[in-house]
Amino acid sequence: MDATTAYVRAEIRLGARTHAAGLRALEQALDRAPRNDEPEALAARGALHMRAAVVAGRARNSDAATVHLDMARALGDRVREGVYRGTVFGPDSVRVHEVSVAVSLGDGHLDRALRLAREWKPPRDLPAERRSGFYIELGRAQLWAGRPDAAFESLKVARRIAPQHAREHRWVREDVATLRRLKRADAESLSNFAEWCHAGASL
Known part of the structure; x- marks a missing residue:
């Protein structure tokens, strides 16, 4: 204990x-x-x-x-x-x-x-929050490694696994805000994701 x-x-x-x-x-x-x-x-x-x-x-x-x-x-x-x-x-x-x-x-x-x-990859029998955290961390590594498309895909996986956890995670908001700055003319889905996790407030 x-x-x-x-x-x-x-x-x-x-x-x-x-x-x-x-x-x-x-x-x-x-x-x-x-x-x-x-x-x-x-x-x-x-x-x-x-x-x-x-x-x-x-x-x-x-x-x-x-x-x-x-x-x-x-x-x-x-x-x-x-x-x-x-x-x-x-x-x-x-x-x-x-x-x-x-x-x-x-x-x-x-x-x-x-x-x-x-x-x-984390197995499905791991708790959802821990699996989601793996993809959030991976997304940050991919972003810093110059792979923004892969980073966004990882963040979407994190959201599918544990939506509330991803939405409230500070790194998700920070990284989505960074992705929007890097890819302002990109797909509408990125803007929708940013609004979903309130990343717009940090722009």
Whole structure:
């Protein structure tokens, strides 16, 4: 329960962009986490490492992000994908977060996100919000890599999977606004998408 609480609280740190404090809190929770090999204990530690990798990535701390992602991957390989005390964890969740970390780290790391997306897609039994998040992150990687058409397609997939999640996601609004600036004369569907997620307010 302590690990689950720390995992959820880290979301608040991400929203407030207090990444250093969030990373410290996650690492302290890892120090307290149970060390046995029961699936719930492995998943608890894995989820904390997974979230710590994302927080470190947002802080542009490549070394910490890599260490935590490697640990999450190793633990994810030892459990089945599933819900453990309210937190989804497993090898597929780790792959989703690999894309998130690569996008957060930016230049020099985007190829990893694009390569993973070519080789793997989130399975349908993953929660819709997590699958949608994968395509939102992928869309941002594609946009930054100079592939605006592919980015828009990824955002449309994210919307089909979890409309409310995509509509409220800050990155969706930011990226659609950028796409409209890049492609002002493009299809009406882009303008409709921008109005749907309220991206027009940021233009």
